[in-house]
Amino acid sequence: MQRLIPTLRRDQVDEALISVINTLQICAKEISYRLHQGELAGVLGSTLDENIQGETQKKLDVLSNQLLKDILLECKHVRAIASEEEDGIVDGDESGDYLVAFDPLDGSSNIDINSMVGTIFSVLPTPKDGRSGPDMFLQQGTQQVMAGYVVYGPSTMLVFSTGKGVKMFTLDQTVGEFLLTRSDITIPAHTQEFAINMSNQRHWSPAMQSYVTDLLAGKQGPRGKNFNMRWIAAMVADVHRVLCRGGLFAYPWDSRKPDKPYKLRLLYEANPMSYLIEQAGGKATTGLERIMAVQPTDIHQRVGVVLGSADEVETCLEYHTRSGNE
Numbered sequence: 001m002q003r004l005i006p007t008l009r010r011d012q013v014d015e016a017l018i019s020v021i022n023t024l025q026i027c028a029k030e031i032s033y034r035l036h037q038g039e040l041a042g043v044l045g046s047t048l049d050e051n052i053q054g055e056t057q058k059k060l061d062v063l064s065n066q067l068l069k070d071i072l073l074e075c076k077h078v079r080a081i082a083s084e085e086e087d088g089i090v091d092g093d094e095s096g097d098y099l100v101a102f103d104p105l106d107g108s109s110n111i112d113i114n115s116m117v118g119t120i121f122s123v124l125p126t127p128k129d130g131r132s133g134p135d136m137f138l139q140q141g142t143q144q145v146m147a148g149y150v151v152y153g154p155s156t157m158l159v160f161s162t163g164k165g166v167k168m169f170t171l172d173q174t175v176g177e178f179l180l181t182r183s184d185i186t187i188p189a190h191t192q193e194f195a196i197n198m199s200n201q202r203h204w205s206p207a208m209q210s211y212v213t214d215l216l217a218g219k220q221g222p223r224g225k226n227f228n229m230r231w232i233a234a235m236v237a238d239v240h241r242v243l244c245r246g247g248l249f250a251y252p253w254d255s256r257k258p259d260k261p262y263k264l265r266l267l268y269e270a271n272p273m274s275y276l277i278e279q280a281g282g283k284a285t286t287g288l289e290r291i292m293a294v295q296p297t298d299i300h301q302r303v304g305v306v307l308g309s310a311d312e313v314e315t316c317l318e319y320h321t322r323s324g325n326e
């Protein structure tokens, strides 16, 4: 089975980027080890702090963030990092060619129940126009040179793309190395499976409500087929399932908190996952436009997300278009 670094060299990935990916996989192994020790490592539970988004931080959110930050900033190719758990960006090496944005621990609510969580990352080129600070990160998702995630499940998997398809590596615990287990991932265009937090249904836009109502109507409804539903409550795990067997994943606009109508973050969650989904032949939209075409205006910005099997995403968009994209 192929090891990580030789696989990247075969794909002619540039050495600086290989070094960034290598740094990320070192962090992943460290986080994976702590997670698998679970309660024994004393890392479960919450802290008394909130992050910039007003969410209570879990001990593992803080620990994973610190690990990624410390190790990435030691890599001379990293110009700066931005994290869901940091107020602002943190500068690295002035001459670094890459910026790394990450969600250190995705699916935090799953930590204490020993369910799937992950780490999501996105690598952007350092702009050469003299920009500094957070502005460096305000690039469209189409500019990403690499994106991926680590899913800490029954096995730990590293899934990423450098623009040449999606590859999946599995951590071999016996030798401590990520080995290539699947490549050229392709998402089927059709699906009969969707993932959405149904408890928010009454807060969605009329278009989204009517789309999901028709899915639930099954064979007797306008879609003429039955759909299955799954919700792991960790985007990383739900998107992993979509990459493995197709499906539609959505966290759409909702009216619960008018000042915070979206849940998922553009830089740390939506863009990297969209990059993978598109690399695997799927589609990723906000409900209005391609996610990777959104021009970020703030590093912590949030967006609506509808992604997955191409034809199903298109169908969902038709409901939005018909209702005038309200």
Ligand SMILES: O=P(O)(O)OC[C@H]1O[C@](O)(COP(=O)(O)O)[C@@H](O)[C@@H]1O
Pocket (backbone or CB within 6 Å): 084, 103, 105, 106, 107, 108, 109, 197, 233, 234, 235, 236, 251, 263
């Ligand atoms: O609480 P809900 O509505 O099920 O939301 C789950 C969603 O929130 C998230 O957990 C947000 O990510 P964080 O855990 O990094 O804050 C997503 O991974 C997931 O899709």
Ligand SMILES: [Mg+2]
Pocket (backbone or CB within 6 Å): 103, 105, 106, 107, 235, 269
């Ligand atoms: Mg997250």
Ligand SMILES: [Mg+2]
Pocket (backbone or CB within 6 Å): 061, 084, 103, 104, 105, 106, 107, 108
């Ligand atoms: Mg998180």
